[in-house]
Amino acid sequence: MDISIVLATYNWPQALERVVKSFLSQQTQASFEVVIADDGSKDDTKHLIDQVKSTSHIPIQHIWQEDQGFQLAKIRNKAVVAAKGEYIIFVDGDCIVPSYFIQRHYELAKTGFFVGGNRILLSENFTQVVLEQKINLADKSLLYWFVKRLSGHCNRLLPLVKRALGSWRESRQKWQGVRGCNIAAWKMDIIAVNGFDESFTGWGYEDSDFIIRLLRAGIKRLDGRYYAPLFHLWHQENSRGQEQENLSRLQQVIDGTHTQAHVGINQYLT
Template sequence: MQKASKISVIVTTYNRPDALAAVVEALFAQDDRNFEIIIADDGSSNNTRNCVEELQKRTPVPLLHVWQEDLGFRAARVRNLGTLAASGDYIVFLDGDCIPGRNFVSQHRKLARPGFLVSGSRVLLSPDYTRRLLDQHLDLNGLGWLQRLRLRLAGHFNKFLQTVLVLPDLGRERKRFSWRRIKSCNLAVWRRDLELVNGFDQSFLGWGHEDSDLVVRLFNAGVLRKDGAFATEVYHLWHKENQRDQESSNRAVVLKRAEDRTVQAVTGLRDIDPQEARALA
């Protein structure tokens, strides 16, 4: 069975350098070092650029930074930009406020299988614990099971078992499209499959369902889903909800594409000038 020879972790971010630093520090501590990090920046200010430059001085793996102008919420496009800058054959999308466990890369590598994507899982953190973690630079991955249980009982984690158990790669395949657990904050896709469907669709306006759209188009192209729960959990730092003005219309587009068996993005990977995907100097 083909294995991913190199993994590219694409971390999307926008004007939250403290969270981004916590995420990248956790990537530095991975038990699998055969990967690269691409910071896909949706128009952040110089504070984020300065943060990335400091991280680049001590990174143990290749760390690149791509940036696009701030023209509103354009997560689909910046993920495509990161994909074009990546050199790996297997792409893992991770949000810049989702802290991975130490085995995040190695678990995604174990679950990688041709013909499948992996839709990962997350643990939500409370506002109070998020503030403490960032202010005090707490090490989530250094917590023991009893500390994790206490955090769950205190309401600072919304899950417990997923933070202490890793289940084998059995029964994870999903034979039909489902909205359940589609989160581009933790999503792994073979690069060739992304290229097949023209990547994320940049025609989606506002927040919502550009990740579901990608998954349904991949499904229409013959790529099935695997569930990454109890294997690839990330810790999602609390933040205010994004505006969801376009959510209903975006969902309607996805449902229509599922019905029509749409495969190609209207505007996607092939519509970005490759020169734009060069890393910042």
């Protein structure tokens, strides 16, 4: 099984460097690539990606679109089409992953299911230290994170406590609680629901819409908590000027019955 990491980014190359480096530190038997889904970043992001690609031992693609506001759904769709893997893991460009992240998702992957993982939030001060000192968080021990928790540099430890695989992971079939920064799904299932709905522009709820439609199409949820966590760098909140409009659009999805995105990935398929 080949895996593609779809890594969304926008104008934060300092964070993107740490995230990509964490993927270069993976210990896994899986074959994977990184597809950077760039929603219109400036040239400094491209320069960073070119630099990393020149020394990377894994394939890296850079999919860019013109900056026309927050269009995460659109750039994710384009990245999925470009992805060579049959299994897609969606990660945000401000989320550093532990060295076992891909291997754990590889072990969770199951036909007919998508996976929702969870995250640990890092403090503002610790985020600044990580970026300035270029700390590699991918291989840090549980003891390291225990100290950081006591120091207030992260919000919790429980996601790092590994729980065994089992049927209990298939029991929760609600869309609530799935984080867009840590989702995995089969490429054929993503295409089957027409990908992400590009009607959602600006911040908010395109991930929830996607999950609702997957569930409605018969793709079940497999719980990735306590197995495949990641570390979310602190940042100021994105503009939420479109939140109410997107929330209203999501409510229409909840009240509806459709599985297909209104404006989705099919337009990019040949």
